[in-house]
Each structure stands twice: as C-alpha cells, then as structure tokens.
Amino acid sequence: xxxxxxxxxxxxxxxxxxxxxxxxxxxxxxxxxxxxxxxxxxxxxxxxxxxxxxxxxxxxxxxxxxxxxxxxxxxxxxxxxxxxxxxxxxxxxxxxxxxxxxxxxxxxxxxx
Amino acid sequence: xxxxxxxxxxxxxxxxxxxxxxxxxxxxxxxxxxxxxxxxxxxxxxxxxxxxxxxxxxxxxxxxxxxxxxxxxxxxxxxxxxxxxxxxxxxxxxxxxxxxxxxxxxxxxxxxx
Numbered sequence: 001x002x003x004x005x006x007x008x009x010x011x012x013x014x015x016x017x018x019x020x021x022x023x024x025x026x027x028x029x030x031x032x033x034x035x036x037x038x039x040x041x042x043x044x045x046x047x048x049x050x051x052x053x054x055x056x057x058x059x060x061x062x063x064x065x066x067x068x069x070x071x072x073x074x075x076x077x078x079x080x081x082x083x084x085x086x087x088x089x090x091x092x093x094x095x096x097x098x099x100x101x102x103x104x105x106x107x108x109x110x111x112x
Numbered sequence: 113x114x115x116x117x118x119x120x121x122x123x124x125x126x127x128x129x130x131x132x133x134x135x136x137x138x139x140x141x142x143x144x145x146x147x148x149x150x151x152x153x154x155x156x157x158x159x160x161x162x163x164x165x166x167x168x169x170x171x172x173x174x175x176x177x178x179x180x181x182x183x184x185x186x187x188x189x190x191x192x193x194x195x196x197x198x199x200x201x202x203x204x205x206x207x208x209x210x211x212x213x214x215x216x217x218x219x220x221x222x223x224x225x
Binding site: 004031033035042043044045048050055056058088090092094099100101102103104105106108 | 143145147152153154155156157160200202204209210211212213214215216217218
C-alpha cells in the first residue's frame, strides 16, 4: 500500500497570504489528522476529519481550517498568514481497525 | 500544550550501546505510543503500549509503562548509526479521542559510528 502523501513538500508565502495544504491518506483509511510542528511549541494537534466531518479540534485560531472529501483526501487552509505559522505541517491517517496513526512526510511552510 | 516531557533532551552514544529515553505525562491515559522522526521529516510509529500493559517488545525496542508514576521508557538495544533521530512519546488521554495524540518534547538521539 502506498503511504500517506502530502503536497506540496515545501512552500514559501508572505504574511497576509493564505495557503492550502493537501493530504492523501493510505487507501482505506477514513480518518485524517493534522499536526503542526515548531521548534518552540513542538508537535500540536490541529484537527481530525472522519467521513468528511471534523471530529476533533485542537486549540488553534479560526484562521486554521480544513475539510475532507468523499475519497478521504483532506486539505487544510491557513488564512492571513503570520510569521509564527512557519512550521512543518504533518498529516496522519488511520483506520478503524488500529490505534496507530501513519504520518506523511510533511509540508514545510515558511512565512516571510 | 504538551502532555509529555522527555528526558534526556539529547543523548549521544556509540554504536552497539543501548539507549534509554524516558517520558513523563500528566493525566491518566488510554495508551502511549513512541514515534521516531528523522531530521524534520514525517513520524514513524514504533510501538504502542496500552494502559493495562507494563512492558512491550518489538525487535530491538523495549517499552515499559508505569501508570502509577505516569511515566514510560523506551530502550533501544545494540544501537546503530541509522537509529539517529528524534524520538517522541505521544499519549491518548483516558476518555480522549483516539486520534488526538498529545506529544512529548522529544529526545534527540545521536549514535556515533
């Protein structure tokens, strides 16, 4: 089975812009979770989508949003980018049969 | 905010030696997982231990869990240069969402050849 894929791998944006990141889960996995990793705050949970519905949400401002499509692919969007949004954004997928999350390689976002 | 604190923050050992990393967490958990991350890339799941388990093995990995002390340890035996990476513990709090992992601060392991 192909692993979790994320596109793009690298992104450079300027403050005030918005960005959309994409995640394709492992075939058959219906849950997709997103995490932000920064040197200062570490790995933090953003949100989880399951069957096109947001099932869980972390403590991030409303500028961070996401959605999931009927094929389980997920996108996350960050509007009005701030310097502090520079981070590695990781998505993970999982199935109902396991508690294990499988992570993609991440998208490294740099905000200038 | 992070649930877990890991100790040490960084560890340097020689190939063939054992490496031990510790994780402490704050609230009661459903399970605890260990992940490896190579140089700012994706996370690789290593092992999951449930709250009713005390020890688990997988290849060269041994994980222990002490729920009374709210702590876990990861032992990597006979380390190799390829084990060089950051290691994170992650917990699912009791009653929490299965896929909402709360990560520790991580241990950076360097294995010198």
